[in-house]
Amino acid sequence: MIRKILYFLLMSISIVGMPIGVVYVGNILSVIWPPQLDNAQSYLYPVEFELPTTGREYYSLSIHPNSEEFIFSECSSELEPRGDCHLLKYNMRTHDLYRFIFPNKYIYRHAKYSVSGNYIVLDRRPRPAEQTLASHQRAANLGEIVFMRSDGIDFKVLPLEKGRNLGPIMSKDETKIAFWRRKQWKNERYLGDWSSGEIYEYDLSRNKVSLFAGPFNFINGNMSSYLSSDEILLQTYTKHPLNDRREYGASEVFKFRRNIKEFPKPSFMDIQSARIPSVDMNGNIYLSGQEKNGVSYFRISVNNEKTFWKIPRDIISMPVIEATPDGKNIIFIYFAYIVENSKKERAFGYFNIESSKWFHLDIPPLASSIAITVKQIQ
Numbered sequence: 001m002i003r004k005i006l007y008f009l010l011m012s013i014s015i016v017g018m019p020i021g022v023v024y025v026g027n028i029l030s031v032i033w034p035p036q037l038d039n040a041q042s043y044l045y046p047v048e049f050e051l052p053t054t055g056r057e058y059y060s061l062s063i064h065p066n067s068e069e070f071i072f073s074e075c076s077s078e079l080e081p082r083g084d085c086h087l088l089k090y091n092m093r094t095h096d097l098y099r100f101i102f103p104n105k106y107i108y109r110h111a112k113y114s115v116s117g118n119y120i121v122l123d124r125r126p127r128p129a130e131q132t133l134a135s136h137q138r139a140a141n142l143g144e145i146v147f148m149r150s151d152g153i154d155f156k157v158l159p160l161e162k163g164r165n166l167g168p169i170m171s172k173d174e175t176k177i178a179f180w181r182r183k184q185w186k187n188e189r190y191l192g193d194w195s196s197g198e199i200y201e202y203d204l205s206r207n208k209v210s211l212f213a214g215p216f217n218f219i220n221g222n223m224s225s226y227l228s229s230d231e232i233l234l235q236t237y238t239k240h241p242l243n244d245r246r247e248y249g250a251s252e253v254f255k256f257r258r259n260i261k262e263f264p265k266p267s268f269m270d271i272q273s274a275r276i277p278s279v280d281m282n283g284n285i286y287l288s289g290q291e292k293n294g295v296s297y298f299r300i301s302v303n304n305e306k307t308f309w310k311i312p313r314d315i316i317s318m319p320v321i322e323a324t325p326d327g328k329n330i331i332f333i334y335f336a337y338i339v340e341n342s343k344k345e346r347a348f349g350y351f352n353i354e355s356s357k358w359f360h361l362d363i364p365p366l367a368s369s370i371a372i373t374v375k376q377i378q
Contacts, residue, residue, distance in 0.1 A: 051314050052360055055336030055345025059085075060110045060320070063331060064150075065117040065281065067324035068093045070331060072348075073109050078366045087111055087122070089372070090363060092350075099369035100152055107139075113150065114170040115225075121147045121168040121177055140164055145179050145202070152374045158202050160209060171226045177202045178212055178223060178232060199223070199232070199256070213260045224277045230258040233277050233285070253277045253287055271298055271306075278322040286323040286330065297321070297330060297351070309351065312358055319346075328353055331361070 056074055063070040068091055075085040085107045089098040102108060106124045113120055125143040128135040143165045148155040164182030171178070182197035196219060199212040212232065221236035235252045251266035251274040268274040272290035279285050283302045288295065288311070296308040311318070320333040329350050336347040348361040 050360065052336050052347050055347045056363070058320075058333050058346040058348065058363075061322050061331065061333060062112040062120075063322055063324050064113055065115065065325045067326040067328065070322075071111050071113065071120065072333075073111065074366065075109075076366055085109055086366065086369075088363075088366075088369065092361075095364065097364040097366075097369040098372050099366065101371050101373045110167055112169050114174050115172050116174065117150055119147055119170055119174060120150050121145065121170050123166050123168055123179070145177060147177065148374060152372045154376055155374050159207065160202065164197070167221075167223055169223050169225055169232075171229060173229065175203065175205050177204065178226070180218075180221060180223070197221075199234075212258060213256050216263050222276075225279055227255065227279065227283075232256050233279060235275055235277060249274070251275075268298075268300065274298075276318070276321045280323050280327040281325040282327060284323075284327060286321075288318065288321060299323075299327075309353075309356065315349070315358075 057076060059073045059075065061070060061072045069089055070092075071087060071089045073085055073087055075083065077083045079086075084104075087100040087102070087108045089100070090096070091098075100108075102124075105127055107127055108122050108124045111120050111122045123143055123145055126139045128139040141164060142162045144162060145158045145160060145165050145168045146156060147158070147168075147170070158177065164180075166180045166182065168177050168179040170176070178199055178201045180197050181200050196217050198215050198218060199221075200209055201212040202209045219237045221234055224233040224235070227233050232255070234254055234256060236254055237252060248266045249269040249272050251269050251271065253267050253274045254264060255267050256264065266274070268285075268287065268289070271287070274287050274289045277285055277287040285300045287298050287300075289298050289308075290296070291308055293310055294313070295311045297311055298306060298308045300306055315334045318332045318334045321330060322332070323330050329352055331348065331350045333346050334349055336345045348363055349359060350361050351358050
């Protein structure tokens, strides 16, 4: 509640006619005086967005090339009293919810479609033996990368060394899988993703794993997609995240080319606090950022033409955002509200670009989901 009140107070203040911008980076509230963007179309229509009164524990998001279906994960005790994390598929046209049935000894939290939609790549880790930090860390140390066809058949585990293997994506030609391999926890008293690591790539045709670029000792990160066979779009930090942020416009969006040895400068440095990138089938790049009227969502065309839409002020934080491949909608996960124990409940929403309207997206309960049994497990 305090954060929300602070958010509204800051957003209403003007200094020399310029509104203050507010951005959440993790749990840090950043106050920014953004620059004026040149060559950008803006849509600053009044926005209304009614927050739901309840939320669920959603993670991850990947949209099918048909732009109607998307996969995501939800951790819940609705179907299993001890709690479980489910990989789900939702169809926005039919409103059907599907649930992939995996062996119950593993947890699946991240999944991504291939560009064609033929495959899904996932990370998994064993279910912890007990609910202690040490047990969770031991399970995380045994993480694996797997992939399957999007209908749940031909499930395969990559023959990699077990470890903190996370966040896989598949190349455009579906012959390679890039993934993060974490080295160590940033804080050994906390189980999270704030740990250093590198980008590795597994070649399915050669059964070989190698560094994609670097080594760079990344501080956290999230890969969006392959832009080409030799370039990946991702969000991460500079090697020294507390330095150079003003010089680089606090941008966290990078394009990494294969085999580079020098850490590149961020992309889109003219967009303050650029983060959470995605790309549509036409090569347009989307990301959240800051402009003079507040937190906005941007589209950068292949011709570098910029368009942005103001994000409703009621949406304090959107940890997951992705443009549909057809470029017509933006689907996102946002914090619906914060309960007494500070646990952040999440909800789905979407923005329709043609109508310039923001909507809450109701996901059916898990009990109504249609089962998809994963087959040919190795």
